[in-house]
Amino acid sequence: MVLSRIKKRRIRRPPARAYRKPARRITLTELFDFIAMQYFSNIGSRIAGTFELERALKEAGLLIHHSLYAARVAAATFITLILSFYFSILIALSGIGLLFKVLIIILLLLSPLGVLGYMLSYPAIKRGQRKDGTETELPFFAAYLTTMVRSGVPISNVIERVARLKIFDAIRREALLISRNINLFGKDPLEAIEDVAISHPSFRFRDFMLGYTTTVKTGGDVAHYLEIRTQDIFQARLSEIKIIAERMSMFTEIYVTIAVIMTIVFYVFFTISSIFPAAGGFGGPAQLSLFSFVILPMLTLIMLYLIHAYQPKTPIKLVAPYRVLVLIGIPLMITLGPLTFMATGAGDALRGKINYDTIVAFSLSLSIALLSLSIPPAVSYWIFKRMHKGLAEATASFLRDLTEIRKTGLSPERSIIALADREYGPLSRIVAKVATALTIGLNIEQALRGALRGYKDWLLLANMRFLADSIELGGGSPETLDALARYAHNLTEIDKEMRKRLRTYIMMPYMGAILVAASSILVLGFTSETVATVGGGGGVASVSPEEMARVALLLSLGAILNSWFMGLVAGKIQDQTLAAGFIHSTILVLVTLVTIIVTLRNIGFLTS
Numbered sequence: 001m002v003l004s005r006i007k008k009r010r011i012r013r014p015p016a017r018a019y020r021k022p023a024r025r026i027t028l029t030e031l032f033d034f035i036a037m038q039y040f041s042n043i044g045s046r047i048a049g050t051f052e053l054e055r056a057l058k059e060a061g062l063l064i065h066h067s068l069y070a071a072r073v074a075a076a077t078f079i080t081l082i083l084s085f086y087f088s089i090l091i092a093l094s095g096i097g098l099l100f101k102v103l104i105i106i107l108l109l110l111s112p113l114g115v116l117g118y119m120l121s122y123p124a125i126k127r128g129q130r131k132d133g134t135e136t137e138l139p140f141f142a143a144y145l146t147t148m149v150r151s152g153v154p155i156s157n158v159i160e161r162v163a164r165l166k167i168f169d170a171i172r173r174e175a176l177l178i179s180r181n182i183n184l185f186g187k188d189p190l191e192a193i194e195d196v197a198i199s200h201p202s203f204r205f206r207d208f209m210l211g212y213t214t215t216v217k218t219g220g221d222v223a224h225y226l227e228i229r230t231q232d233i234f235q236a237r238l239s240e241i242k243i244i245a246e247r248m249s250m251f252t253e254i255y256v257t258i259a260v261i262m263t264i265v266f267y268v269f270f271t272i273s274s275i276f277p278a279a280g281g282f283g284g285p286a287q288l289s290l291f292s293f294v295i296l297p298m299l300t301l302i303m304l305y306l307i308h309a310y311q312p313k314t315p316i317k318l319v320a321p322y323r324v325l326v327l328i329g330i331p332l333m334i335t336l337g338p339l340t341f342m343a344t345g346a347g348d349a350l351r352g353k354i355n356y357d358t359i360v361a362f363s364l365s366l367s368i369a370l371l372s373l374s375i376p377p378a379v380s381y382w383i384f385k386r387m388h389k390g391l392a393e394a395t396a397s398f399l400r401d402l403t404e405i406r407k408t409g410l411s412p413e414r415s416i417i418a419l420a421d422r423e424y425g426p427l428s429r430i431v432a433k434v435a436t437a438l439t440i441g442l443n444i445e446q447a448l449r450g451a452l453r454g455y456k457d458w459l460l461l462a463n464m465r466f467l468a469d470s471i472e473l474g475g476g477s478p479e480t481l482d483a484l485a486r487y488a489h490n491l492t493e494i495d496k497e498m499r500k501r502l503r504t505y506i507m508m509p510y511m512g513a514i515l516v517a518a519s520s521i522l523v524l525g526f527t528s529e530t531v532a533t534v535g536g537g538g539g540v541a542s543v544s545p546e547e548m549a550r551v552a553l554l555l556s557l558g559a560i561l562n563s564w565f566m567g568l569v570a571g572k573i574q575d576q577t578l579a580a581g582f583i584h585s586t587i588l589v590l591v592t593l594v595t596i597i598v599t600l601r602n603i604g605f606l607t608s
Contacts, residue, residue, distance in 0.1 A: 133170030292558025
């Protein structure tokens, strides 16, 4: 009875509320695109047709419709034009000087042209980056594709694998585009490859991929085609390395000409103009300071940018030295720089007479500040370089030995275990870790992942990645491993050729820094002695030693600062990374400081 009453009792429940999907907020980019298409689509279509944006965007790999991009260009230019007129009126009504007012207004009125030019040239910039990045990684990709196809792996699986590999950057983006065409648009793998390759800016990549699809469609020998074309790509890359090395030598010669010869000429000019101010109104201590502490560093930064733009780049980025620079170097410079300035008495000496002790104190303060900035990242990079030195050559040797052991009939895993006792220099530790992991039952992927943790050498990681995939996906046949060993040797030779050709230019910044530091101060000393001799005879009034000492101080500080920048250029040229420059900057600052101290001892008006 009780149960029947419970069943009959109506349970009151709250009314069910209809589920409403929360409205998605419109982003600023979407709002800007809406405004651009609403009000600037007509002029945008004319811009797209005039500058052929459809082809430019497709070659750049930018996934945006050309009409929308052209409307963005028109909208951004119009908004910049309105803002430039508005701020120009505010500047015109302000109370700043007439000269600064005119300069600022001119810059503001030219800003719409700058925005228009940048946005129209952006697809060309991305096109160049896509071309250079793809051609840098193409030898690795060709070797990887040949190895996988020789192992019997389908091309669709290879593309999917490459799209997930972090050892590639530019090629990985191309693989993602091909994978998108296959998975999203339902295209055949060969058709998807042709769709990406046919509009690619790199002729080598386009010719390589289209040749592959043609060989497959016509029933040709795909493995033979890939083998031959991969060898051609390696030879072309070696020839390109020679061109890059010649270009780097040209940049080095231009920089040495600017930073050494032109600097010495200007220093002599500024020195004479400071001693003989009546000879002209230009070239005094103010202009000397501007040239030494502003113009020369800016020229060095421009040269570093040009070298970086033309050097081949790898997907593996070295961040440890820069992290040390920010966390240790900069705080250390901020702390030790002022402490050294006060400890040497440079501040007190500046209020008195400038002499030899004053210049040495200032030079020592600036040198310690720069050394405290560069030594921590230099130590970090030195540890990295010592850890990775010789790994590429050892990897090629290991793969050759692995191929020979595999021919005896052992499995790839047992072959690696058999090589664990051999000496491969810095690679021996990695091989031993991999062998230990394989012995306890881990697969080759897990073994290599644990053994390579912490390493940043691209050749090492790429070759080991190829080894793992050739074993996991293709079984690690002797023919596959033999091809992998040959490719690893070729890749190592390319890297060695690049470093060998650039090694000869490393001494030029060193000689330049010593010449600038010594010659500028010696010229000042010789000029001062000449002035004193002629002035003593009654021909010319002699200049006060304090004025010449101030010029010597500026010359010394400028030489130390620019020697630090020269070290960055030397490291960038030698090891293709700015982190290596901190080592050379440390050495050059010390060499320049010693050169200045020794040279200053021979200047009579400072030591008397």
